[in-house]
Amino acid sequence: MSGPIEPLLAVKGLSSGYGPVTILREIDIEAAPGSVTALVGANGAGKTTLMKTIAGLIPAWTGEIRFDGQDITRAATHHRVDQGIVLVPEGRMVFALLSVEQNLRLGAIAPRARKNVSERLEDTFRRFPRLHERKGQLAGSMSGGEQQMLAIGRGLMAKPRIILLDEPTLGLAPIMVKQVFAVIEDLRKDGYTILLSEQNSRLALEIADYGYILENGRVQLSGPGPELVDMPDVRRLYLGR
């Protein structure tokens, strides 16, 4: 996918971590516009840290993050959201004490997203009818799967140019996992650019245009998603077969 197309997101030589602990070591990844890019790897490989660093919740130690050609390595999180880099975080992080509708409307707080909020709210309700049924309810009272839909819907309200979907199926029942992947397919069809981090490596690589396999904070392998799935080493080491 990279090559002639200019990547929307380009991470080069990125290192970061928590306190004295280094998690990411010299990471290079790219995401082409309109594509699904998957980050897979075991627990602790650094997927969530990478997502948080791209979103600006954790500072980058070295390297750079470019979005649409601009260097955003030092930009504040809310400025990145305003540029269209929207994280749907691991563990959903919905506001339990706000209603579903308030959660969604708050998703459109970035200045770039403040126009036509009601129309986008309608779009989001059309995509997730369950949220419409529950719009007056406190977000904390919903099931895990519903909260995941809310977290994605809240992200869509920000008019994302790239969606960072961090572990969207973590802790969900198998039927909800299927639904989440169906949503990802829909979003791709609608032209969204998605960076997806998943423990469910096979499912993620199968739908990904391009995939990166992370191990101990480094990119171990990369390539078009379906090709990675077919590599014998990948199957043996990462897909459990």
Added chain:
Amino acid sequence: MSAQLLFAALVAGSLYALVALGLNLVYGTLRLLNIAHGDLVMIGAYVSFWMLSLFGLPPVLSIFVAAALCGGFGWVIYVGMFRKLLATPALAQRLEANSLILFYGVSVILQNCVALAFTSTARGYQYLNEVHKFAGIAASGNRLMLFGVALALCLGMLLFLRFHLFGWSLRAVIERRDAAAVVGVDVDRVQMVTICIGFAIAGVAGVLVSMTEQITPFMGFPFTIAAFVVIVLGGLGNIFAGIVAGFALGFIETFGVALTSATYRSILIYGLFVGVLLLRPQGLFGKAIKIR
């Protein structure tokens, strides 16, 4: 008799609710334990006294002066002391405990500066002290104004939190700072505005208090304690429950003192405080929220 007591309880309750509202907003959004909160009430009271004595400005207008002055002080404290500390996760973690000591320092400085400037003599003034009689109640104008302004500010804040986008972002920061940032909330700005609002509310409460009581540089501490009792009753950071708890404290204090004697006032308040901490540390109205 009992209608009169009811009115007294409402007046006391509205004042407690207002003072605690400012403290609760600052604690909720910034996790700062502002032990100097009552001293801002004192500053507001002195603003009102001097505005009336020097310029003949009535308290109803001093409200705006006190709000601006205390709100401005909040801005100075935030920009000068806390912005950098809050932005560094390692320091921010320790800040909640350290803020108690920092604000104790601020409290001592404020009290002594005012005492040096204006002496520690108790002062007071007469304003709206004509008595209105209705529905079996004799109510002075200043108490009616205190009740009206305090209630209006509390309700106004609740409506703001419920219906305004900035109010939601404030609640989002109270619930989860990191998630608020993820959504695109400018957390730094929310914190700055909130500390200004919290401090301004304390200043306004001071103006209201000065209409009905004598003021001294050391009058603030009991308000700090009462405010802490209220927000512990309601659950730290829970704005609506804090307001309800403010009125609850007003009722418990007023009726408790009427049934026993004024000497039991402190025992009632501190007893309630200790009792709630022992039996329901999450607050009377707090409930454990499950986040899946």
